[in-house]
Amino acid sequence: MKRTFDILQRAMLPLDGTIARWVPEIMDAYARIRPTGAWRELTMVDFTAGSCLMPALFAASGVRQLVVNDYAPRSKLAADFLFGRQPISLRRVEALLRSRRPKPRVHVPTFHFACDYLLEPVCEIFDRLYYADVPASERTGLRYLAVRWALGFARTAEEGFEILYTHDIRQLAQTSDVDWHPYLARLRRYRSVMSALVRDLNASLGVIGPVRASIHCADMVEIAPKLRLKGPVFAAVNPPTRGLDEYTIDDQLVHSLMSNRWLPLSKVSESPMAFWTRRVSAALKHLPLGAEFMVWGGDGSMHWRECFQIWALFGEPLHISRLGSGEDAAGWAILRRTGNGVELQ
Ligand SMILES: C[S@@+](CC[C@H](N)C(=O)[O-])C[C@H]1O[C@@H](n2cnc3c(N)ncnc32)[C@H](O)[C@@H]1O
Incomplete structure (x- = not known):
């Protein structure tokens, strides 16, 4: 399991707020509820797949049927690659990197809107991969590779990207308040990085x-009311607790890269609590009776107790894990869907 987890962690989408590191523990707890021998028959549903680590690890542990959803296109791209079974050809990548600069096509050169964060050669490599003129079967892999290439220039997934106050490499190397050396080294070693x-x-x-x-x-x-789930189901329900806009901000660069234009930010009109409650309730309400579900809460604008009150409307707890000892410590739980659901707005 450890080796498989390490492989999948290197391939997942890096994401601020991901619960990836807890996934093995969550799966161990679930295996005590439903032994892994029975997972072949299971449908694993992730309503908020994010990094895609959880559905990937379920698939690597014997699950044959997945439903993977996330509102953000960067997670769909990750899922399309991870579950699409089309490896990336290194020969193709090397040929694209070697080729003369492609003529500008319909797209705007990425550097024209991403220059606050990405140096021009970083953008050029992104464009060569993301917009490569290749057969459709190769596109997803090259696009995911391009996104992972660009994301690698963030300090970390949690800290995000630094603003480039200059594009002069010498000035960057000498800047003392930000250490640009890892950034510049990644660019210099682009072939081995790739x-x-x-x-x-x-x-x-x-x-x-x-x-x-x-x-x-x-x-x-x-999506929740449209899924016609049959047989045993395990669902993961982990929407953000501070509202959708935090993801719009954190991921503005990656979503802009994928949209080929700088995307404006948008603010959700619901309060964070209403946003979270409505989404969690919608997902849980439509699960078949008897389905198990994993929920996470208490680390955003809602306390653990408030989250738990909502989950308990839809099921009975089978396992609870808290990340700390205090009454308000965040945590996760696995529940079984029971028939006591209340219709919430
Ligand atoms: C806290 S993150 C965790 C994701 C995932 N469990 C992981 O560990 O990587 C929440 C995810 O919910 C997604 N999300 C936000 N609003 C959503 C919505 N209305 N419907 C589906 N997904 C949403 C975000 O894009 C983000 O990937």
Whole structure:
């Protein structure tokens, strides 16, 4: 499990707020509820897949049927690659990197809108991969590779990108308040960075194995009533507790790269509590009776107790884990869907 987890962690989408590191513990707890021998029959649903680590690890542990959803296109791209079984050809990547600068096509050169964060050669490599003129079967892998290449220039997934106050490499190297050396070294070593990325991304396909994945990029409120789930189900429900806009801000660069224009921010009109409650309730309300579900809460604008009150409307707890000892410590739980659900707005 540890080796598989390490492989999948290197291939997942890096994401601020991901619960990836707790996934093995969550799966161990679930295996005590439903032994892994019975997972072949299971449908694993992730309403907020984010990094995609959890559905990937379920698939690597014998689950054959996945429903993967996230409102954000960067997670759909990750899912399309991880569950699409099309490895990236390193020869193709090397040829694209070697080729003369492609003529500008319909797209805006990425540097024209991403220059506050990405140096021009970083953007050029992104464009060569993301907009490569290749057969459709190769596009998802190259696009995910391009996104992972660009995300690698963030300080960390949690800290995000530094603003480039200059594009003069010498000035950057001498700047003392920000250490630009890792950034510049990544760019200088782009060929070896790329081959390590290709190796890591392709390795994940080897451990995930044959899985039927239905992949969506929708608000969970919309998708939940449309899923016709049958048989045993395990669902993960982990929307943000501070409202959707935090993801718009954190991911503004990656979403802009994928949209080929700088995206404006938008503010959700619901309060964070209403946002979270409506989404969690919609997902849980539509689960079949008897389904198990994993929920996470208490680390945003809602306390653990407030979260738990909502979960308990839809099921009975089978396992609870808290991350700290205080009454308000965040945590996660696995519940079984029971028939005591209340219709919430
Ligand atoms: C706290 S993150 C965790 C994701 C995932 N469990 C992980 O560990 O990577 C929440 C995720 O919910 C997604 N999200 C936000 N609003 C959503 C919505 N209305 N419907 C579906 N997904 C949403 C975000 O894009 C983000 O990937």
